[in-house]
Amino acid sequence: xTDPSAAAAQAGLKRVRTRHFQTAKxxxxxxxxxxxxxxxxxxxxxxxxIDFLLVGDSAGNNVLGFDTTLPVTIDELIxxxxxxAGAAKRAFVIAxxxxxxxxxxxxxxxHSAFRFMKEAHAHAVKLEGGVRSAEQIRRIVSAGIPxxxxxxxxxxxxxxxxGHRIQGRGDQVEQLLVDAHAxxxxxxxxxxxxxxxxxxxxxxxRELKIPTIGVGAGPDVDGQLLVWTxxxxxxxxxxxxxxxxxxxxxxxxxxxxxAYQADVTSGQYPAPEHGYTD
Numbered sequence: 450x451t452d453p454s455a456a457a458a459q460a461g462l463k464r465v466r467t468r469h470f471q472t473a474k475x476x477x478x479x480x481x482x483x484x485x486x487x488x489x490x491x492x493x494x495x496x497x498x499i500d501f502l503l504v505g506d507s508a509g510n511n512v513l514g515f516d517t518t519l520p521v522t523i524d525e526l527i528x529x530x531x532x533x534a535g536a537a538k539r540a541f542v543i544a545x546x547x548x549x550x551x552x553x554x555x556x557x558x559x560h561s562a563f564r565f566m567k568e569a570h571a572h573a574v575k576l577e578g579g580v581r582s583a584e585q586i587r588r589i590v591s592a593g594i595p596x597x598x599x600x601x602x603x604x605x606x607x608x609x610x611x612g613h614r615i616q617g618r619g620d621q622v623e624q625l626l627v628d629a630h631a632x633x634x635x636x637x638x639x640x641x642x643x644x645x646x647x648x649x650x651x652x653x654x655r656e657l658k659i660p661t662i663g664v665g666a667g668p669d670v671d672g673q674l675l676v677w678t679x680x681x682x683x684x685x686x687x688x689x690x691x692x693x694x695x696x697x698x699x700x701x702x703x704x705x706x707x708a709y710q711a712d713v714t715s716g717q718y719p720a721p722e723h724g725y726t727d
Contacts, residue, residue, distance in 0.1 A: 469500070504542065506547045527565065546575060546577075596635075601643045601644055626653060629661075650667050
């Protein structure tokens with residue numbers, strides 16, 4: 450959606466809006482998104498020209514020390530969202546609606562969305578679910594709050610889906626399309642397709658007027674979103690197939706910490722140049 454150079458991205462400091470997502474789809478310009486949970490990464494990604502920052506409930510796995518996203522609460526995400534929104538001068542900031550914050554009905558969903566807009570200064574919210582979340586999306590949008598939808602593999606429903614399973618295979622394609630049209634009709638400005646076969650994602654992208662954002666959904670979508678700790682090399686264990694690692698920051702920080710520890714214990718740090726004189 451933008452010139453990839455940081456200088457060009459920041460030159461105008463023009464805030465990305467929902468209309469820019471639609472313009473990007475119509476022009477065939479790819480949209481870029483990353484998760485962010487703090488001021489420092491938000492500022493870096495914003496300056497790099499990333500179009501939108503998602504304060505994901507993936508903070509559960511990457512910040513809060515949980516095994517899944519399910520325990521994450523609104524109260525835990527609000528300060529993270531506020532930090533990201535305060536640092537981002539251009540990127541569009543989207544807050545994840547955590548599990549249990551919108552499922553029981555439209556009133557709860559609207560109240561949760563209000564909190565993210567008023568207390569966290571988010572620009573939009575994201576909900577998981579297609580048909581089952583359509584009424585919540587419609588009500589939130591009618592209150593003037595932009596909504597990004599999320600279908601395919603929905604992490605908050607991982608137990609109901611039988612684990613991390615690829616979506617959009619065989620008979621699942623038709624349900625995926627039903628869900629996609631449901632969220633579009635409800636007023637979502639974009640929809641995330643997670644762990645969906647490339648062919649199914651391409652079909653959804655062709656049929657929808659709103660942009661599709663892929664998370665492991667192949668190349669034929671309108672944009673891409675990744676959890677930043679995955680592509681930066683912080684994550685350990687099994688890395689999803691769709692992730693390309695652009696750095697190995699875990700090793701870089703480990704090396705720095707080992708060097709610091711060695712310098713302190715050996716007396717090499719602090720050296721005379723690190724001290725103050727009278």
